[in-house]
Amino acid sequence: MTFGKGSHLHLIDGSAFIFRAYHALPPLTRKSDGLPVGAVQGFCNLIWNEISGGPTTKSTPTHIAVIFDASSITFRNEIYPEYKANRPELPEDLRPQFPLTREATRAFNVACIEQQGFEADDIIATYARLATEAGGTCTIISSDKDLMQLVGNGVDMFDPMKNKVLGVDEVFEKFGVGPDRVVDVQSLAGDSVDNVPGAPGIGLKTAALLINEYGDLDTLLARAGEIKQPKRREVLTEKVDQIRLSRELVTLRRDVPVEDALADLVCKRPDAGALMDFLSRMEFRTLTRRISDKLGVEAPAITEAPATPAAAEAAPVAEQIPFEPEKYACVRDLETLLGWIDRIRDQGFFAVDTETTSLDEMRAELVGISLATAPGEACYIPLIHSEGSDDLFGSAKLLEGQIPAEAALAALKPVLEDDSILKIGQNIKYDAKIFARRGIKVAPFDDTMLMSYAMFSGLHNHGMDELSETYLGHKPIPIKPLLGSGKSARTFDKVGIEDATKYAAEDADITLRLWQAFRPRLHRERVTTVYETLERPLVPVLAQMEMHGITVDRQVLSRMSSAFAQSMAGLEAEIHEMAGETFNVGSPKQLGEILFDKLSLPGGQKGKNGAYSTGADILEDLATEHELPGKVLDWRQLSKLKSTYTDALQNHINPETGRVHTSYAQTGANTGRLASTDPNLQNIPVRTEEGRRIREAFVAAEGKKLVSLDYSQIELRILAHIAEIPALKQAFRDGLDIHAMTASEMFGVPLDEMTPEVRRRAKAINFGVIYGISGFGLARNLRIPRDQAQAFIDTYFQRFPGIKDYMDKTISFAKEHKYVETLFGRRIHTPEIGAKGPSAGFARRGAINAPIQGTAADIIRRAMVRIPAAIADLPAKMLLQVHDELVFEVEESAVEETIARVKAIMEGAAAPAVEIDVPLIVDAGVGMTWAEAH
Template sequence: MTRLVLIDGSSYLYRAFHALPPLSNAQGEPTGALFGIVNMLRAHIKEQPEYIAFVVDASGPTFRDDLDPQYKANRPPMPDDLRAQIEPMMAIVQALGLPILRVPGVEADDVIGTLAVQGAAEGMTVTISTGDKDFAQLVRPGVTLVNTMSGSRLDGDPAVIEKFGVRADQIVDLLSLMGDTVDNIPGVEKCGPKTAAKWLNEYGTLDNVIANAGAIKGKIGDNLRAALPRLPLNRQLATIKTDVELDGGPATLALRERHVEDLRRLYARYGFNQALKELGGAGDEAAAGANDASLRNTAAGYARAAQPSDEAPDPSLSVKGDYETVQTRERLDAWIAMLDAADEFAFDTETDALDAMQANLVGLSFSTAPGNGCYIPVGHTYPGAPAQLDLHETLDALRPLLEGPKHRKLGQHGKYDLHVLRRHGIDVDGYADDTMLESFVWNSSATRHDMDSLAKRYLGYDTIKFEDVAGKGAKQIPFSEVAIDDATRYAAEDADITLRLHRVLSAKLAEIPTLERVYRTIEVPLVPVLARMEANGILIDAEELRRQSADLSRRMLAAQQKATELAGRTFNLDSPKQLQALLFDELKLPALVKTPTGQPSTNEEALEAIADQHELPRIILEYRGLAKLRSTYTDKLPDMINRDTGRVHTSYHQAGAATGRLSSNDPNLQNIPIRTDDGRRIRKAFIAPPGRKLVACDYSQIELRIMAHLSEDPALVRAFASGADIHRATAAEVFGKPLEEVSGNERRAAKAINFGLMYGMSAFGLAKQLDIGRGEAQDYIALYFSRYPGVRDFMERTREFAKANGYVETVFGRRLYLDNIHARNQGLRAGAERAAINAPMQGTAADIIKRAMIEIDGWIAGHAEKAKMLLQVHDELVFECDAGFVDTLIAEATRRMSAAAELRVPLVIDSGVGDNWDQAH
């Protein structure tokens, strides 16, 4: 297939300049950014794409400057050392034969976006080479993002979701909410990528987030509402244009002949001797190698200086391993003897699919010491594949090792492997360590916790990537078709690196006993618990969802008919162009919101703005809301029912949120909307089988109770200990009234303060939430602190601890690092201080429910036929049990949940029972 590569030259120039050390050539000219750019260009040219372009920003203003004069206004002047490298960069690009594009009035992003869409439409395979996250909005069939400097790749929605938590078509909305300090786009204060992704997963679009802003609680809700007037402009600024008028299309971007003599002169001048050698005129090869080695060593020195504590303690942990393919029973027995003689070993599985509930086993790998490893292929099916050991015979031989508790088993994200082996008849016992969790507990925000990232950070080791053995994109093959020699290098390395990482990370955790306790007593024991919950799944009433889809469809049709009646003619409600013509040309409604190109917008914000002037915009909004609910939930969930079990099996993630909160996906059951009647109906489709019930047990106001415990405030502790309505009790304290005389408005104000303080809400935010004056809101807060001085003292102590130590801790010792606690930027520093107060409560709540899950799982194992633990959603656990076992389950689960932490106030659990989740909630 014809390939088109679009290189974001402006982005790479800045990134290379800041990523590499300040290198220079013999004449003292700066070369660091140039060095990075040249290596990236050489890598692209080696792949010999048919079409390629190097796209840079033109000088002068763009249409975004017209939209917002403050756009990029805070960018500092280009450093002189960087400016000096632009001219030689352009000379090298031209000498390499790459077309250079600079279009006035737009940014390089818009040129790339236009060419990418055009190329994909013409059937080309388009690669956008960039390090800029904004381009993720362009990922679609035929368009892939590659960061040539880091090696990362986004080639479809699954990859985009893994990196950003949202689909490609939601990236613009994500960026609108987050803002961009580099481009001077103010987003929602304190709204980072995780919060923005959570909102978009719940509400679908920015328009829906805006429409539901009133339902979002706490300080972050205040911040969102304060930012609402700005968000439409943010969306305009963040949207990459795909309709720029260009002199030529993708087919005009053929790679030209390179000018070898110009390149030889430029490479020699700037000391790029390895590149010079490739031209065949490097001269002294030894000198060339030494010079390039000097550049590499200098860069490595800067990387080591940035993270001295992450160097591998033993050089042997960074060397390549020696691996064996096990293809005979004799060698299998030899490895079993070796594994049996070891106190611990690392293991990994290779399969033909990512879904552990449906994947077939292709092979297993093991390691007993750094540098050694084996791979046992059992399911490679490509033509000409060599003979392999029988799957069942192999598993039977390994069963005593894997199912016995004698040996400590090590894994990386081992929950997946436990699932795969369980489905193949092996129930692993003795799963003792998980390097993903060791890294997460050591520092949840230091790095990503996948093996490749951990190996690079903690071992200085570049692992073999899956794409290296299985290919990329549409040409990628399943692991069962990977050549066994390649599979051995990849799979055995996984086991080997897991063991090496464990040696490093376990030593780090041992240095801090509180962290090691969190790891040993909470995270590791939770792995098999989550695996069992995922395997249990939950029963879905597909017919109920189909009925809901049919009802939504009928209401969508009614909305269409009403819209037709109001318009006086038929039109396509899903066509922005037709809506533009109808609303603004025919009905003459005011165009209050514009698109980036200046056209009248028909997005949700635009329709809300004119909904009071005509009935039609409101009908269109109703239609869109129904359509989103149907496509996201009622149509989609039935397709996720496992064909073997008849249930939906979500996947839980322990190493997601820095506070320790669990997240889930495929499907994300934690974001099913429950604020509307239509949303709550979705939960009705989650059902118990005949003769059984669903039981939901939910912690009541757990974070407020943790606040009382941590602050030790006598009045707050007393209020919880009495069992009174905490918000009414707080209002009585603040307003100096008996409980029975507290008014509804006073209780509402107390509730807003109770929850708002945990999220750092200001008097301004409280005033807006309660619709009162700022002075009155400030008086409320002052009254609160006068009645609960322990809360004020706790908040101050926590800020000071965070400033002194760079982190805060949960009750159980989990650390939550605050990178911006000493930031010069006052906004960043204030945000870190707010997080310092909230994180111990969120993190402790996460630890408490995890401890409860471990205890309940241990008890429920003795009643496996009568009850199952199915779901964890925020502070709630959902069970399925025999109808006659409900009272026992509630009593035992409640007791264990209440005893999961010894706080100064009681932990209270609310429970419910029903034939479906909605009834039980």
């Protein structure tokens, strides 16, 4: 069949679709051998719908082809070697699916096209041109924004994930210009995902504004000197070459010397035998039956081969070999260690664990290393075990029979750094930092703690002891009897080598067995993507941040402590005056007597010890009735700031670096939020002036600035997207003050008459609703009567009914499935969702909030994973993450460039896995202190 007038060509962007299917669909493995095939199944469904006239497009093709990327290197890399340099490695379970999609294309009897030196987009652009020049039309099956420059004049696009046609109007909605000016906008805005530099500091909106004002890119660059805004003028005049280079990178080639003629792409009926053979090998039962019925052939019987260890439940296999600590090896000489290293090289993976003198990785000494190569086959390498007591100079004689630490590390370094050998750890970030301080970079690795977190978040903790008892049925040797407690406590280097060997080698053995149990289960639990893209890649990023640390000014903290003490004294005087007598404000017993006996405030309840309860929730309720409880809450807040931060932070300053090195726990919250410990920098209050002052003590090093980039109201934006609330989505798109808009909607107050008090109440409701707040809770937050607070919430739900619908649907889903999910597939289990009594409300609020907070956490994790490569050539370091905020230390000359790059990554972090309906906005600040920058 020739191609001409009336012909309609469908070009499927195969490479992009595989990624979309992988991220959008749940993981799937072939039952017979555990091979990942989820993206392949999604791909097959698309192809079948295309050739069978299924519900994928508005038009039926006469000709069809699937276009793939032949390799990651194209002519663009010759122009700009850094092009796509930021792209992360393919997820481990996606890599084997690429060749299968090509095999699938051929099994469906569809043209499968790729060409060395060119991207799939260039081939698509060329065929689209050829199709329209021949008098036909073309539909590109993709949602890739880079292809939108091709739309128009007989070419449109179709997003099969959203079942949506993308025409000229949709292009304008995306870029703010027509298809003919998309390249101009992209040349200015750049692309952090593909590492297209663009014009620093100019985003899509500004780029569209400039192109619409000046007509095209060349005119804009020629007249750049006329631009009134100094920064824009400077960028457009100084970065001309970079902008023109970007245009060359984003412009699609339409002259690729393609080998297949249009006529060769005619739609053909699949060869039933070849197609059935492929689908049955993939074990796609439902799809096989559906297609065989349509083709009028008998569906082949799909039998599962005996499961391999990789696909079977591995825990019982590991359990068959008993734990026998007395059989673990103690490696006391280099020759024996080299034998273990040879065994590791032969099999390509091993478990590793370190024993140290401290939980603080920045101060800990490495005492010994344990290795495991198979269940029951583990060893311990003692390095600096010493006699039990120190001499007068604080040192002790090393025990005999230990390899010198430098020699042991030199022998282990090659396998710890070998890309072909997998290192397995439990909380491997700790061990990686211990090795990093000794010049060893541990990679690649798996982490059993993070595997457990990806699969079982919300069900239990993820420490090794609990995992061992739960999944291996084994109670590990406890550490406390070895180290002692109180005055008799000792560090691990004082433990005898024989006892140390049993304890340490068992840790490595347990870790290996957990890995055997967890690794295949990730696919079955459908969380491989979460582990591979959100958890594991974040480990080296966090480790580097923790090792950088941040400078804290001891003198500022000391002055703050004194100021807080004075303020506390002033509050105490006010409290005593209100009470009519002096008493110890810090004593719950004395406070209870004042509140409930002397002042006769309502709600007094005595506990088992005979004293009244005076917890924060009690005082917050009472603060709506009397001023004294509110003053006590203020006093407690200052007391906590003083003891937890201005006093304690001084003890956390590392004497060697002069900086504070917090530790981030990836498993610290069920939703995916990071937790910060030793010291905790996540909970520094920012809603009070005193709390914000704590950040004044965090300072930049000489010649540098602190830069803070913070998502603006990200959880509200995600709520607007998930709950499909048109008013909120439009407000965010229009850049309105969302709290003022909410207040106006709720209370009928025009925006130009908005008072700070009304806005503050709306803000409290906006954020409170995300956490499923009750009338009681809102009353406490605003210190208003409960009936008034409940009326506010009722009005809120009336104005935004989509939020109540979201809550009801989420709770219903949680009750049915016992978990909820983020937009990126993270599962948060909700085992208490069906509970009754006091815990019921807590479980429901947690289920409502988890998809929102978890999605926000996933987005910033995706950003953090991409940022190090993006700023690798800049004098900038990422130091802190505080929920929705990232803090950097940057040389003054690189501040603007760092902000531009990081902001682009953060605002685009959800893509390509998820497209949020509202823009993600990042605010940037710069200062000598964290307080100035935020």
